[in-house]
Amino acid sequence: MQPKLKKSLIYWAMLSPLVVVILFPFAVMFVTAVRPRDELFVYPPRWGFSEFRWGNFAEMWVKTNFGEALFNSLYVSVLSTALALVLSIPAAYALSRYRFPGKGAYRTFLLMTQMMSPIVLVLGLFRLMVALGMVNNLNSLVLTYAAFNMAFTIWMLQSYFSTIPRDLEEAAWIDGASHFTSLVRIFLPLAVPAMAVTAIFSFINGWNEFVLALTMIRSSDDFTLPVQIYSQVAGRYQVEWHHVMAGTVLATVPVAIVFSWLQKYLIRGMALGAVK
Amino acid sequence: MASVKIRNVEKSFGALKVIHGVNIDVEDHEFVVLVGPSGCGKSTLLRMIAGLETISGGEIVIGDKVVNNVPPRDRDIAMVFQNYALYPHMSIFDNMGFSLKLRKRPKPEIEAKVMEAADILNLQPYLDRSPAQLSGGQRQRVAMGRALVRDAQVFLFDEPLSNLDAKLRVVMRTEIKALHQRLKTTSVYVTHDQIEAMTMADRIVVMNAGRVEQIGAPLELYDSPANLFVAGFLGSPSMNFIKGRFRREGDQAHLLCDDGTALPVPAASTAWNDKTVVLGVRPEHLNLAADGQGIAATVDVVEPTGANIEVFVELAGERVCAVFSERHPFRPGEKIALGWDIDKVHLFDAATGRRI
Ligand SMILES: Nc1ncnc2c1ncn2[C@@H]1O[C@H](COP(=O)(O)OP(=O)(O)OP(=O)(O)O)[C@@H](O)[C@H]1O
Ligand SMILES: [Mg+2]
Numbered sequence: 110m111q112p113k114l115k116k117s118l119i120y121w122a123m124l125s126p127l128v129v130v131i132l133f134p135f136a137v138m139f140v141t142a143v144r145p146r147d148e149l150f151v152y153p154p155r156w157g158f159s160e161f162r163w164g165n166f167a168e169m170w171v172k173t174n175f176g177e178a179l180f181n182s183l184y185v186s187v188l189s190t191a192l193a194l195v196l197s198i199p200a201a202y203a204l205s206r207y208r209f210p211g212k213g214a215y216r217t218f219l220l221m222t223q224m225m226s227p228i229v230l231v232l233g234l235f236r237l238m239v240a241l242g243m244v245n246n247l248n249s250l251v252l253t254y255a256a257f258n259m260a261f262t263i264w265m266l267q268s269y270f271s272t273i274p275r276d277l278e279e280a281a282w283i284d285g286a287s288h289f290t291s292l293v294r295i296f297l298p299l300a301v302p303a304m305a306v307t308a309i310f311s312f313i314n315g316w317n318e319f320v321l322a323l324t325m326i327r328s329s330d331d332f333t334l335p336v337q338i339y340s341q342v343a344g345r346y347q348v349e350w351h352h353v354m355a356g357t358v359l360a361t362v363p364v365a366i367v368f369s370w371l372q373k374y375l376i377r378g379m380a381l382g383a384v385k
Numbered sequence: 386m387a388s389v390k391i392r393n394v395e396k397s398f399g400a401l402k403v404i405h406g407v408n409i410d411v412e413d414h415e416f417v418v419l420v421g422p423s424g425c426g427k428s429t430l431l432r433m434i435a436g437l438e439t440i441s442g443g444e445i446v447i448g449d450k451v452v453n454n455v456p457p458r459d460r461d462i463a464m465v466f467q468n469y470a471l472y473p474h475m476s477i478f479d480n481m482g483f484s485l486k487l488r489k490r491p492k493p494e495i496e497a498k499v500m501e502a503a504d505i506l507n508l509q510p511y512l513d514r515s516p517a518q519l520s521g522g523q524r525q526r527v528a529m530g531r532a533l534v535r536d537a538q539v540f541l542f543d544e545p546l547s548n549l550d551a552k553l554r555v556v557m558r559t560e561i562k563a564l565h566q567r568l569k570t571t572s573v574y575v576t577h578d579q580i581e582a583m584t585m586a587d588r589i590v591v592m593n594a595g596r597v598e599q600i601g602a603p604l605e606l607y608d609s610p611a612n613l614f615v616a617g618f619l620g621s622p623s624m625n626f627i628k629g630r631f632r633r634e635g636d637q638a639h640l641l642c643d644d645g646t647a648l649p650v651p652a653a654s655t656a657w658n659d660k661t662v663v664l665g666v667r668p669e670h671l672n673l674a675a676d677g678q679g680i681a682a683t684v685d686v687v688e689p690t691g692a693n694i695e696v697f698v699e700l701a702g703e704r705v706c707a708v709f710s711e712r713h714p715f716r717p718g719e720k721i722a723l724g725w726d727i728d729k730v731h732l733f734d735a736a737t738g739r740r741i
Contacts, residue, residue, distance in 0.1 A: 276470035279437050282457040283464045284484035284531070298474045 135361075142166070142354035149350050162351075166359065169352035175359065177330060178337035183363065185247055185322075185333055186315035189254035193262050193311050194304060196255070201266035202292075206275070216267075219260040227257060231324050238325055245327045253321055258311040265310070269303035305374035312367055334360045386571050387448035387538040388413045389434060395442030396429055396595075403429055405595045406443065411539075414569040416562075420582040420618070421592035427575040430592075431541050434573060436460050447539060463532035464541040468548065469524045471516035471531075478512040481530045502533040505564070522553045529561070533568075542574040546581065558584060579619050583607065591615045609731075613738035616665050616731060622695060625671075625705045627664045628735060631657040640664050646701040648680060651727050653741045662741060665731035668695065671707035671723050679722035684715045698723065 136156075141149070142165055144158035169175060204212065234253055235244070243249040273296065281291035297304075319335040326332055332340065338356045342348050389411040396404035404426045411417045419427045432438040434445055436457035444451050452460050463484075471480050478499055479486075485495040503509045506526040516524055525545060532540055545561075546554045562585050565572055576582055582589050583603045591598040591606065591614070599611040603619075610616035616624045627648065629640035638652040640662065650664055674680070682698035682705070689695075689712075696707045696715055700723060707723060715721065732741040 274468065274470065276466050276468060277472060279435075279457070280464070280466060280470040280472075280531075281483070282437070283435060283460075283462060284535075285458045285487040287458065290487065295472055 138354045138357050141351055142358045144351060146349075146351055165351050165355045169349075169355040169359075172349075173337060173341055173352060173356060174329070175337070175356060178332050178334045179359075179363075181247055181331055182316060182334040182360075185250045185254060186312050188248075188251045189258065189315045190308050190311040192251060192255040193258040194308060197259050197262040197266055197307070198297075198300075198304070200259075200263045201270050202296075204263065204267040205270035216264075219264055222260045223264075227318075228320055231320060234321065235324050244325060245331060247326070247331055247333075249325045250315075250318075250322055250333070253325070254311075254315045254318060258314055262307045262311055265307045266300070266303050269306075270300060273299050302374045305371045309367060309371050313364055316364055386413055386569065388415075388446075389539055389571060389573065390446040391430070391434070391443070392446070393443035394430070394433060394440060394445060396426070396433060396438065397441045402441075403595050404433075404441075407592075407595075407597050409590055409597065409600065411571060411573060413571055416565050416572045416574065416585060416587045417590060418574045418576060418582040418586035418588075419590045419592055420576055420579055421598075422618070423577055425592045426595040427577070427592055428543055431464075431543050431573060431575050434539070435462055435464050435541055461538045462541055463535045463537035463539075465528045465532055465543065465545040467544040469516075469528040469545075471524055471527055473516055476513055476515060477508065477519070477527050477530075480516065480527055481508075481534050484531070484535050498534045499530075502530040505533065506530050521549055522557065525549060525557060529564075533564075538571065540570050540572040542572065544576055545574075547576070547578070554581075561585065580621060583619065589619075591618060593618075609740070610665075611740055613663060613665070613733045616733070616740075620667060622668050622706045622708065624665045624667050624731075625703070626733075627666070627701055627703050627705070628661060629664065629701075631660055631662045631732070633658055642701040642703075644702040646680065648701060649725075649727055650730065650732055653732055657732075657741065661735040663733040663735050663738075665733060666705070666725055667729070668706045668708040670725050670729040671705070672725065673709075673713070674722040674724035676722075679724035682721050682723050684717055684719045684721060686717065687715050 140156055140158065143161050143163065144165075145160060145162045148158050203209070204216065238244050238246075238249045238253075241249075243252075277295050277299070278291045281295045282288070286294065317335060318333075319339070322333045322336045323339070326336060329337070329340065334356075338353060338360065341353050341356065389409075391407055391409040391411075394404060394407045395402065407430060409417070419430065421427055429438060433440050434447075436452065436455060440453050444453050446452065447460060447462070472483065475483065481499045481502055482495045485498060490498075499512070500509070503512060506529060508523070508526055508530055511519060511523060511527075516527065519527065525548070528545065542561075546557050549557060558581055561574075565585075574581075574585060586603050588600060589603050589606055590600045593614050598618075599606055599615045606615060607619050610619065610624075613626070617626065627640065627642060629642040629648065631650070631653065632639055632641055632647075633652055633655050636652055638650050639647040640650045641647055648664060650662075653662075680700060682700040684696060684698050685704065686697040687694060688697075693708050693710050694712060694715075696709065696713070698705050698707060698721065705723075733739060734741055
C-alpha cells in the first residue's frame, strides 16, 4: 500500500504541470463567471471575490438567449453525428470487408480531405448553400459538418471493423443468418465501442465548430453556441465578461456529459482491441 | 446426414491457383480427415464445402444437391473454427442456441437441445457465462456444442484442437471420436497433425500443394504409402529415406549407396536396375542384427521417450532414426549393427517419388 501511494503521488507530481496548463483557462472562466460585475476589472487581478454570484448564469441565460443557441448547437451536433454515422458505417464495412477496384485510391482520398482546412472551402460551401437555398438554415450546418466528419469517421470505423474477426460473421452465416442478420446481430453489437468513440469525436467537432457556423448562419435566432458567445464579445462597446464566461462554462457542460456517458464504451473499446 | 462429393474442384485467388482439381468422396456417416502441410489448401477446400469461399472450377455435391451456388446458411452444415469464433457478446447458452433461434424454433425446444448438447460436453455449469470467461478447452467445447445442437447434415472442423495444449488435445481428440461414433454425422476434419489424422479418421486424405496425394484408411496409408510425400508425412518419427542405385541379381536385390554400402531391399523388377531409387524404412522396423550380420551403424544421439527409445544413427552415410521398445544402453559413438525385414520396407522412384 505504502509504495503504491508513493508511486501515485510521484506520478501526480509529474503530471501536475500539464494539469495546471489544462485547468488554468477553466479556472479563469469559472471565477470570472461567478463574481459580481463590479469585481471584474480589479487591479492587480485576484482569484478571490466577495461572493458567489450564481445569478450571473440566470441573467446570462436570458440576456444572451442562451437556451435557443444551446438547442441549435445540440440540433446541429446530434443530427450531423447521426448522419455521419449512418453513412459511414456501410462505407467502413465495405472498406474493411470487401475488395473492390479503387479501394486504395478511395482511402487515400479520404485521408487527403483531412489535410484541407475548412476555411479554404468556406466560400465555395457558402455559394453551394446559396444555390441550394439553405443559407441561414441549421440544416446547412448538419450537412457540412457530417460531410467534413465523414472522412474521419469512415477511417476510424474502418480500422476498428478490421479488428473484428471475419470468422464471427462466417460462423453466423453457417448458423443460418443472412448477411443482414449477421450484420445486425453479430457485427454491429461488437462495433458499438467504435461507433461510440467516433460519435464522441463527431459530436465535439460539431459542437465546437465556429467558422462555418459564422458564415452560414445570419440571423441570431439560429446561432449555435460558439457564434452566440462570440457575438457577445465582437463589435460591442461594452463586453459583459461575466456573462461571456458563464456562457462558456455552460457550453462545456454538454460535452462533458456526452463524454462521461460514452466513456464506458470508450474504455471497453480499448480493452476489446487489446485482447484481439 | 449426407455424403459429400468433391469433383475436380479448383480454386484460384486472382492469378494464384491454390487447389488444382481435387476429387474426394465422403460417404454418409464417414469421418474423413484432410491432412497436409501448412498452406497446402486444406482450409480453402473446407471453406469451399462450407460455402465461405467461391468455387473456381468443378463442383461440390452435398447429399444429392450441387451446392456451388448455395449460400452457407442453406447448405445445412455446421462448422467448428480454429479460433472457435464464439460470439463474444452472447452467453454460452445463446451462442449454442443462436442457430435454432434464427430458425425460429420454439423456446422449449431450443432449451432442450442446448441442454442436451451441454450435457454431452459437460458445459452445464457455464451456460450463463460469456466466452471470455472460459478456458481454451471449454471454448472449444462450446464451439462443438454450437455444431451439435444443429443436427446438421455435415460437420466441418478446421484444426479445432490446434489452440489447445498437448494434453488437452489428446483428450479432446478422443472425445470428438467418441462423439462421432455416437452421432455418426458425416464429418470432414482438417488438421496438419498427422497423429490426429491417424487416430481419428475413417479415411485420410493427404494433400500437398493443392493436390490430393493419397486417400485411404489410416493404416492402409501407413503401410503402403503411394509416394515419398505420404510416406514421409505420416508417422512420427517419420520414415527414414536412403537414396542409392538399385541392383537385382536373381531373387535378391540391394541398394548401392554413395559410400559403397549395399543395403538389402525388396526384389523389384530388373527394369529398375541401375536406376536411382529411394529406400524407405520406418524407425520401428529397424532392429538390432545378430553379431556379424546386418549393416554397420554408429550411434549419434539417444532420446528416451519413456515408452521407447529413439536412437539416431549414422548408417550408409545418412542419419537414420530407429525406435526400440527395449531399453538398450547405447552410448554416443557406439558401433552397432542394424537390419530390417525386407517385407516391411518400401522402395520409391527417386525421379517421380512414386512407390515401386
Ligand atoms: N484470401 C486469400 N487470398 C490469396 N491467397 C490465399 C487466400 N486464402 C488462402 N490463400 C492461399 O492459399 C493457400 C492455401 O491456404 P489454406 O489456408 O487453405 O492453407 P491450409 O492448408 O489451411 O494451411 P494451414 O495448415 O496453415 O492452415 C496458401 O498458399 C494461401 O497463401
Ligand atoms: Mg488452415
